[in-house]
Amino acid sequence: xxxxxxxxxxxxxxxxxxxxxxxxxxxxxxxxxxxxxxxxxxxxxxxxxxxxxxxxxxxxxxxxxxxxxxxxxxxxxxxxxxxxxxxxxxxxxxxxxxxxxxxxxxxxxxxxxxxxxxxxxxxxxxxxxxxxxxxxxxxxxxxxxxxxxxxxxxxxxxxxxxxxxxxxxxxxxxxxxxxxxxxxxxxxxxxxxxxxxxxxxxxxxxxxxxxxxxxxxxxxxxxxxxxxxxxxxxxxxxxxxxxxxxxxxxxxxxxxxxxxxxxxxxxxxxx
Numbered sequence: 192x193x194x195x196x197x198x199x200x201x202x203x204x205x206x207x208x209x210x211x212x213x214x215x216x217x218x219x220x221x222x223x224x225x226x227x228x229x230x231x232x233x234x235x236x237x238x239x240x241x242x243x244x245x246x247x248x249x250x251x252x253x254x255x256x257x258x259x260x261x262x263x264x265x266x267x268x269x270x271x272x273x274x275x276x277x278x279x280x281x282x283x284x285x286x287x288x289x290x291x292x293x294x295x296x297x298x299x300x301x302x303x304x305x306x307x308x309x310x311x312x313x314x315x316x317x318x319x320x321x322x323x324x325x326x327x328x329x330x331x332x333x334x335x336x337x338x339x340x341x342x343x344x345x346x347x348x349x350x351x352x353x354x355x356x357x358x359x360x361x362x363x364x365x366x367x368x369x370x371x372x373x374x375x376x377x378x379x380x381x382x383x384x385x386x387x388x389x390x391x392x393x394x395x396x397x398x399x400x401x402x403x404x405x406x407x408x409x410x411x412x413x414x415x416x417x418x419x420x421x422x423x424x425x426x427x428x429x430x431x432x433x434x435x436x437x438x439x440x441x442x443x444x445x446x447x448x449x450x451x452x453x454x455x456x457x458x459x460x461x462x
Contacts, residue, residue: 208287214425215425230267232354235409239325249274254322255318255321257323257324259279262288265293278302281309324354326355329356334385339391342393348460348462349459355453360448364379365444382401399454400455402455403446407446410439
């Protein structure tokens, strides 16, 4: 089985729509109820908002969301900035759920989702004004090929926002973690590797921003809330399945030991 198929299988639950429907109140159109599950990255909506705020998005822009998951970041961009957004994800189930939720929330006129690989995207050159990628690169080994493909579909001068878990110190990642069951599909790299690959692909990256302290504070808050109230009906545990506790515990341990940290890099395609 190739790496992409293994990655897609890792994220596939099989009954995700039914699980979300069961936990959603009313007719399933309550956007606030989805916030805990639709942002599958460290820091959730707060991390999304802080990253996207740096991009100077405008309503006339067309934004590409790479690794769109069930569509949380795409919907946030469309609703907050009025942009048209296209999301792509490797996992077919995520794409179907993203479509369903966007229709329920009445934003499908500005958002579309496609199933596909970030290494061979089904888009014409220079199709997008901006691109975002949140917690995706950890599943892709060839960062240079990834960023070359992003550069291909971005217009000259287009901005590209990356928020990934990166290697931050010595030691090996303890598995399983949210993005991988084993090292077979985990390709965590350090910020220097990202910057080099971005530069080789025609981007000018700004200095990275490490978010380790932010991540640790996020998980402390999550632990306290879980201890007080238990797991919410809709949280990332619904996406991660039965091994969610182990994955999150390992993520926290890897962070505390300084092996990994989430990092932001904002880059711009050269004109």
